[in-house]
Amino acid sequence: MQRFVNDPDYVVEDMLKGFLKAHGDLVAKSEANDRVVKYINTPVEGKVGLVTGGGSGHEPAFLGYVGKNMVDAVAVGEVFSSPSAQAFYDAFMEADAGEGVACLFGNYAGDNMNVKMAVRKAKKAGVTVKYVTANDDVASSPKETKEKRHGIAGGVFMWKIGGARAAMGGSLDEVIASAQKAVDNTRSICVGLSPCAIPAVGHPNFQIEEGTMEVGIGHHGEPGINVQELEPAKKVARNMAETVVEDLEIKDGEEAAVLLSGLGATPVMELYVLYDEIEAYLRERGISVYKVLIGDYVTSLDMNGAALTIMRLDDELKELLDHEAKSPGIEVSK
Amino acid sequence: MQRFVNDPDYVVEDMLKGFLKAHGDLVAKSEANDRVVKYINTPVEGKVGLVTGGGSGHEPAFLGYVGKNMVDAVAVGEVFSSPSAQAFYDAFMEADAGEGVACLFGNYAGDNMNVKMAVRKAKKAGVTVKYVTANDDVASSPKETKEKRHGIAGGVFMWKIGGARAAMGGSLDEVIASAQKAVDNTRSICVGLSPCAIPAVGHPNFQIEEGTMEVGIGHHGEPGINVQELEPAKKVARNMAETVVEDLEIKDGEEAAVLLSGLGATPVMELYVLYDEIEAYLRERGISVYKVLIGDYVTSLDMNGAALTIMRLDDELKELLDHEAKSPGIEVSK
Numbered sequence: 265m266q267r268f269v270n271d272p273d274y275v276v277e278d279m280l281k282g283f284l285k286a287h288g289d290l291v292a293k294s295e296a297n298d299r300v301v302k303y304i305n306t307p308v309e310g311k312v313g314l315v316t317g318g319g320s321g322h323e324p325a326f327l328g329y330v331g332k333n334m335v336d337a338v339a340v341g342e343v344f345s346s347p348s349a350q351a352f353y354d355a356f357m358e359a360d361a362g363e364g365v366a367c368l369f370g371n372y373a374g375d376n377m378n379v380k381m382a383v384r385k386a387k388k389a390g391v392t393v394k395y396v397t398a399n400d401d402v403a404s405s406p407k408e409t410k411e412k413r414h415g416i417a418g419g420v421f422m423w424k425i426g427g428a429r430a431a432m433g434g435s436l437d438e439v440i441a442s443a444q445k446a447v448d449n450t451r452s453i454c455v456g457l458s459p460c461a462i463p464a465v466g467h468p469n470f471q472i473e474e475g476t477m478e479v480g481i482g483h484h485g486e487p488g489i490n491v492q493e494l495e496p497a498k499k500v501a502r503n504m505a506e507t508v509v510e511d512l513e514i515k516d517g518e519e520a521a522v523l524l525s526g527l528g529a530t531p532v533m534e535l536y537v538l539y540d541e542i543e544a545y546l547r548e549r550g551i552s553v554y555k556v557l558i559g560d561y562v563t564s565l566d567m568n569g570a571a572l573t574i575m576r577l578d579d580e581l582k583e584l585l586d587h588e589a590k591s592p593g594i595e596v597s598k
Numbered sequence: 599m600q601r602f603v604n605d606p607d608y609v610v611e612d613m614l615k616g617f618l619k620a621h622g623d624l625v626a627k628s629e630a631n632d633r634v635v636k637y638i639n640t641p642v643e644g645k646v647g648l649v650t651g652g653g654s655g656h657e658p659a660f661l662g663y664v665g666k667n668m669v670d671a672v673a674v675g676e677v678f679s680s681p682s683a684q685a686f687y688d689a690f691m692e693a694d695a696g697e698g699v700a701c702l703f704g705n706y707a708g709d710n711m712n713v714k715m716a717v718r719k720a721k722k723a724g725v726t727v728k729y730v731t732a733n734d735d736v737a738s739s740p741k742e743t744k745e746k747r748h749g750i751a752g753g754v755f756m757w758k759i760g761g762a763r764a765a766m767g768g769s770l771d772e773v774i775a776s777a778q779k780a781v782d783n784t785r786s787i788c789v790g791l792s793p794c795a796i797p798a799v800g801h802p803n804f805q806i807e808e809g810t811m812e813v814g815i816g817h818h819g820e821p822g823i824n825v826q827e828l829e830p831a832k833k834v835a836r837n838m839a840e841t842v843v844e845d846l847e848i849k850d851g852e853e854a855a856v857l858l859s860g861l862g863a864t865p866v867m868e869l870y871v872l873y874d875e876i877e878a879y880l881r882e883r884g885i886s887v888y889k890v891l892i893g894d895y896v897t898s899l900d901m902n903g904a905a906l907t908i909m910r911l912d913d914e915l916k917e918l919l920d921h922e923a924k925s926p927g928i929e930v931s932k
Contacts, residue, residue, distance in 0.1 A: 266791040266808065266902055268831040268868035275871060278831070282870035285877045286890045323866035457600040474600065497602040497612070529863035531900045532657035534602035536616035537609060543619045556620045560894065566865045566902075568600055590931065597924065597931035 265466050267566070272463035276320045276342055283327060287592045290331045297354035299340045299347060301327045306336040306359055312430040312439045313337070313359025315367045315393075316423060317347040318375060321462070322483060324593035325562040329423045331591025333431035335368075343462050343565070344484045346374030352382035360391045364436035367395040368422050368443050370415025394436055396443040398422050400452040400573060402511040403480025403489045416483050417525045417562040417571040418450040421585075424594065428587035442584060449576040451512040452523075453504050456481035457494070460528065460567035479503065483527075483564045483571075497534070501541035504572045509549060514576045516550030521585055523573040524556070528563035530570055535559070538570055546574075555585060561593060599800050601900070606797035610654045610676055617661060621926045624665045631688035633674045633681060635661045640670040640693055646764040646773045647671070647693025649701045649727075650757060651681040652709060655796070656817060658927035659896040663757045665925025667765035669702075677796050677899070678818045680708030686716035694725045698770035701729040702756050702777050704749025728770055730777040732756050734786040734907060736845040737814025737823045750817050751859045751896040751905040752784040755919075758928065762921035776918060783910040785846040787838050790815035791828070794862065794901035813837065817861075817898045817905075831868070835875035838906045843883060848910045850884030855919055857907040858890070862897035864904055869893070872904055880908075889919060895927060 269275050284293055284301070294300035307313060317339030318326045327338045336359035339347035356365045367383070369375050376397065383393045399410060400418025415422075426443035434442065456478040459468035470485045472478050477500065480488030495503075514520060522542065524535050535558050543553060554577055562571065575581065589596045603609050618627055618635070628634035641647060651673030652660045661672045670693035673681035690699045701717070703709050710731065717727045733744060734752025749756075760777035768776065790812040793802035804819045806812050811834065814822030829837075848854060856876065858869050869892050877887055888911055896905065909915065923930045 266806075266811075266828065268791070268834060268864075268872050268904065270830045270832050270871065275867065278874055279867045279870040282872070282874035282877070285887075286870065286873050286892050321865075321867060323870065457602070472600075477600075494600065496604045498604050500602060528865045529900070529902065530602075531655075531862045532894050532897055533609065533613045533655060533862075533899065536613040536620065536657065537604065538602050538616070539620050540612055540616035543616070553619075558620050560866050563866055565867065566863070568863065568900075570602065595929050595931060597922075597929060 265461060267463060269463045275463045279320065280340060290590065290592060294354055294358050296357065297351055299351045300337055300354045300358060301330055301340060302337040302358040303330050307361030309361055310363065311361055312363045312434060312436050313361055313365040314427055314430055315355045315359045315365055316369050317352050317355060318370055319344045319346060321565045322562050324560065325419065328593030329591050333587060333589040334427040334591040335423050346372065346378050349378040349381035352379050353385050356382060356386045356391055356393050364392040366426055366436060366439045366443060367393055368426050369395065369397060370419050371397040371399040372414060392436065394440045396422065396440055396447055398447050400450045401482065402451050402453050402507060404482060404486065407511060414482060416452045416454060417523055417573045418452045420523055420561050420594065421450050421521065421575045422446045424589065425581060425584045427589060428584035431587065446575060446581065450573060451508045452571055452573040453507050454481050454569055454571040455479050455500055455504060456567055456569035458529065458568035459485060460565040481569065483562065497537045498541040501538040502545050505542045505545040508572055508574045512574060512576060514551055514574065519552050519554045519577040520546065521555045521575045521577055522553050523561060524558045525561040525571045526559065526563065527567040527569040527571060529566045529568040535570060542572060554582060599795060601797060603797045609797045613654065614674060624924065624926060628688055628692050630691065631685055633685045634671055634688045634692060635664055635674060636671040636692040637664050641695030643695055644697065645695055646697045646768060646770050647695055647699040648761055648764055649689045649693045649699055650703050651686050651689060652704055653678045653680060655899045656896050658894065659753065662927030663925050667921060667923040668761040668925040669757050680706065680712050683712040683715035686713050687719050690716060690720045690725055690727050698726040700760055700770060700773045700777060701727055702760050703729065703731060704753050705731040705733040706748060726770065728774045730756065730774055730781055732781050734784045735816065736785050736787050736841060738816060738820065741845060748816060750786045750788060751857055751907045752786045754857055754895050754928065755784050755855060755909045756780045758923065759915060759918045761923060762918035765921065780909060780915065784907060785842045786905055786907040787841050788815050788903055788905045789813050789834055789838060790901055790903035792863065792902035793819060794899040815903065831871045832875040835872040836879050839876045839879040842906055842908045846908060846910060848885055848908065853886050853888045853911040854880065855909040855911055856887050856890045857895060858892045859895040859905045860893065860897065861901040861903040861905060863900045863902040869904060876906060888916060
């Protein structure tokens, strides 16, 4: 295993220590819980608190989206495992400034269970928490059962939109409504070229044969829609874009934000090669790209592959997307 | 070869098209030369022009450092090959606003030759170009022959510092002096865990055996100082930091900027694991970290590994480092 790790059982601790040192101008560890990272100015008076959380190995997600006008506190799980209910609860307490807390997380069984337990506990403590679950991964369940779909890179848009609404003084219900609107208008798909290995396991739990690719693979290696021959980038990009556009039903004349994330071991050069054809496809369909983010936004350890996320925009979402923000994972300046 | 490419002979063209589409708010293609990318507002009246250039495969370098208060124009080479003298010349012409041009590039034979040819041609055309060559890679030549060392990730600091000096109204000589000061105070070292393959070649030109690492490897796979057993991240990080600190002769009580770049296929999580121990080592030595950048800043196609760069700071370099800037590869906001 060619990796920069110490004891593989403590990779999350080691990553967290490095992260906190690197971004001490924006984030700090919660004093209540070693697995909670908070924005240094949280709780922000008069502002709805924003919380997220999820398994590690997706860096810069989830903790990299803590910051100014973004997420206030994050619950940090083991590699590819949900944070505990206690961590979510402690994150709620860090984020709460008396205006309530919006928990914006990705749809996975463990996260769902732990968030709900934490919400009940917070209620008893007098803190109102409402939540939105991202379910942007079109490959994880058919459209008829969209509520079963997992959240993948689309979370970035959910946090950016929810964070901006909260920063602009939105009430808890308004923050929830804007974040839900982001989720409703966002779809993603991944393509995997090589598997990833959890450091403590030491080898991949699945394989992608040389010369093939897995279309629709999940962010933890969940089986995709189709294992097929590896195609030229243009065909891969066009297929990804078409799948997302069709599912989202985004139409001629509409505007979109596009996020193309590497999965951890994806060369930057190749993301631009893919993007060339993604943009060409969208243009052919009459969809104009208002904003594009390319790089490592939500990764899967050392997986080679890419995740395409498209969010349909309207005037509200454009304003919120453009609102100033600063976090390790995303920065929007005037 | 598990890659997102079309015809491997045209990977630079395809990357460039995607890059220009993705960052059209900041950059545009030169009308004079398909292999020159310019800042959309260049030439900036009254400002010294900044130019760089180099081979492709290092994305976001070099072209990702074109932008506001950064580089004005970049010459784009084939994968791991110098841009042509004509491309450097055309970049000079794009960047020149009548105040002269500073060409800040990495020390490699081909780039050196082509920059010098282009400088002579520019002189005949009445445009003064002066240059600084980054030679931060401590592994590429002994200290006694520092002028032979290659430029690697340290270029990022050179461009940031030079760009800020130019933006603040510095004369050509002042921009050159600040950029040279950045170079003189910057050292880097790479560690490689897996090789990289030029797409048109289809397989790596060198190997790194499983269970080993190559300390001091170059950004194109140039042989390092030592091939040795792969060690825990703490030892790797400490060794990298010590090598750089010793060569730079940065001392107790001084301040530093740290850049830790992945080489293309390096998981984000692992960069943070390394950084934890790099910071610990610097702290032990009494060196305080003023600013840190972690992510893909200068890559080597699909190489797995990391480059550590440290720049010694003084008040001037701190002010220039903090000056507002916006480019695809780096953004500094107030």
